[in-house]
Amino acid sequence: MSELYHECGVAAVYHLPNRETSPLAPLGSPEKTSQLISRLLLDIQNRGQLAAGMTTFNPARNQLIDTHKDVGTVTEVFQLNHQQTFNALMKKYEGPAAIGHVRYATCGKDDRSYAQPFERHHIQKSKWFSFGFNGQLANYQDLCKEVLTESDFHLARETDTEILMHLLSQELSKENPGELHEILGTLSKRLDGAYNIVFLDALGNMFVSRDPVGIRPLCYAFDGSLFAAASESVALANMGFDEDQIESLAPGSAVIIKDGELSIHEYAKPTQKAHCFFEWIYFANVCSTLDDQSVYITRKRLGEELAEQETVPIDDDTIVVPVPDTAKAAADSMAYHLSVPCLEGLIRNRYIGRTFIEGANRGDKVRAKYTPLPEVLEGKRVLLVEDTIVRSTTMKALISQLKERGRAKEIHVRVACPPIIGPCFYGIDMSTINELFAPRFLEGGEMNPEVEKAMAAAIGADSLKYLPKESIARAVGLPGTSLCQACIDSTYPTEAGRKLYQIAVDNSQNEDSGSDSQRTYDVTPPTPVRS
Template identity: 65%
Template sequence: MAELHHECGVVAVYHWPNRDVSPLLPDDNLTSASRLVPRMLIDIQNRGQLAAGFTTFNPARNQLIDTYKEIGSVAEVFNMNRPDDYARLMKEYAGHAAIGHVRYATCGKDDRSYAQPFERHHIEKQKWFSFAFNGQLANYPELREEILSRTDFHLARENDTEILMHSICLELSGDRRPTIPEMLSVLSQKFDGAYNIVFLNAVGDMFVARDPLGIRPLCWAKEGPLFAAASESVALSNLGFASESIHSLEPGTAIVIQNGKFEIARFAASPHRAHCFFEWIYFANVASTLDDRNVYLARKALGQKLAAREHVPLDEDTIVVPVPDTAKAAAAAMAYELKLPCLEGLMRNRYVGRTFIEGRNRADKARTKYTPVPEVLRGKRVLLVEDTIVRSTTMRALIKQVRERGGAKEVHVRVACPPIVAPCFYGIDMSTVKELFAPAFLKGGPLTPEIEQLMADELDADSLKYLPVEDLAECVGKPVSSLCQACVDGRYPTSAGRRLYQIALENSRGPARAEDGRTYDAPALAGCGPG
């Protein structure tokens, strides 16, 4: 599915000094720990393709913490395809502690100044810090106004990462010397939304923190002298950490490394959880395990549920075709249950990046990214499995290609997700209400077979079936009370989310204007949230 993007991903690594060098490092020098960061970022490249960067700490150099970041993929930014340039870069930024970030953003300039980590220089080492952020502050407009109301304060960028930087600065200002958990506790009372933070200062202190709702995933591992954290477990397992060493960080807690000590500290109560279900059905790497639930097994369960709802005649001319790549696990499970072949009738061009595809519209981009295989599709009844439908432009183009270029006899769309009916305010590039495909058909009511057929007719499909929202939690393997399903049920876990949704609904009743940006932005406080 080419219509939805995650905002960001974060990583961190710390090797204790004066200890035997971890066998997981690339060589026997503990300052090579920073070289693990590009490898980890490659593993979470799915979470952001616009920019990448890292900050490293080395007390032996004059620039105690130093940040390198650029626009481009991880391999492009770190010169990983040019071994000599990569080696020089890794030598220049060598350190025993580092944090890293991959970025995708829905708005804001696509220039280096928006790339992360954000570094803040100061003569005091405790106030000289760098951090990276994954998520979105739903109360960004209010936070922005609060900061700008202070005398002589200025914000250079329209994103919540800068809001977060100034908020940290305020907590460290003057003679204040809060502990890291104390600082995070104060921030948690101000912030509404999703936030995973990785932080490093010029003393060598590090923390990684997860918001009290646990909206976005954050995993960590520690073996001997080496600690690492990442948005997804796959980045840790691929470094060589044993599976039993990899954990999900509890919401409302932080791992603090300070004065050589390792501490897991709670900074906020977490009576309720709101894990984003989209992490399991679309965003995360299929090999990752998030909050004790494997992504592959969740997607397999989605396919099994779709199979149980199948109604079209099944014969030797019926095949299951996934839209690559994230729908493959669901499609394979569906096909297995129905005793049908699961064939690759659509091929994805793996060398076309997500951030730029030449073409005038999404249909052009779909034609560039996906190629039908007539030898697989011709004369077949195709059950086309997709992970979700947002705007429907990509799906329309795919159906057209499968019919006209592929020669399929019938195209039946099966969606491993309920209809998307509301925007996301917690870190996903979600469309405005007016641009979403499903709301115009549902009109606030339940999904019925008759409505699904109207949707199918609109897409030029023979039929369309969605996963019922009631099946979602069971497939993900979590209680519905611990999931954020706002984009499919309109129930937001935070007050700012609920307020923004009302603004989105009001704005959807008027004409959409591209220059307005996201239509859920309050007119007087318009701007971009995700960093």
């Protein structure tokens, strides 16, 4: 599923004063949060490889909060392979509090100005702040129009992060802005979509908040003087927190640190929960636990579901092969239950850079990223396990390579997910219907053997099977009513998401007009009102 990308991940660290120093503090010093934030970001690098950054707070320097960010991986941005440069960078940005961000964009350009955190300077410390944002505002278009109706307002970037910065600035600039959780409550009435936020101001105040629907995951932990939060639990576990210290932040809640004191507030009453099921089946690290549900166990159960519906004859020439890397747990489980070998007949080049294959055609990209092993595949009936099929272009090229270079006898694609039929407006880079593989075959109907046969022929497979929708809730271990499954059932959990879906449907039905060539949530900003 290399053709699908997530937007970003966030992290935060705070060494709380007047508490017993945590044994997890690096070198025993509360000033080393810059080192911890880079470590946290490295552990959530799977959520975004386009850019990375951090903002730290230190009352002993002129730049009370200061931001370091750039385009590149965490290793590149923080110079992790250059010890002296890294140490100097960590020294420059040391302090008791920090927030961090890794980015992949669903909107906006690939340059440093779009990297996060976003910092807003101000002479008044309570209005000088920085924040990182994970998710996507589904009502971005409406908010843009609202901002630009003022003649002296201007948007410099095509990203909802800038909109959020303006809204935060407006609330903080009020005569009586209220407490941080009250500000979040006010903002929640204007925001629609997925929005996890880490925030740090020049007074040293911090908040870590999760949107009221809980679409994206967010975890936190504290031990003595050390508080930390991250998009995924694996980052906190690798820092040294015990399993029972790590909690998922409840939707509509925020951890607030003000004047060095930590508290947890519910800023908005959730009316429903809609955790993105894709987090468990693909995006999250397999070592993570999100909302009390293990990612690994979920993928293991998906493999069991695949095995239960398998109909291909099993013989000595039958093997299971995962598409690396996230399909491996499902493939292992499927093979175990079918009593057939699960072999790595397809090897991924983990060291190839994004830039190296930019602009290459799909076949060249697949050849650069994956190497089929004929010594494993030749003459075999291969059950090829994949997380999902979104646009099908990578899968089609991959099957061709498995047959031509790997000399496999048969390729039977098994997808550990139902067909993707709807765009995502909450932080996954798929916005239009016509870019998706499944809708052109389903045409609004249900999956059946004839449709699966046509799909298999289109990608060059001998057969193709998806999991039914009911498998997802069983595998995740949460009720379907607690999951966002909009991309597989077109039921969007927010009002703006439903409006965007209708726009996407209208665009897909007017293909000749070219309206579907632009992402559904892209905005052409209105001309500012002139007095």
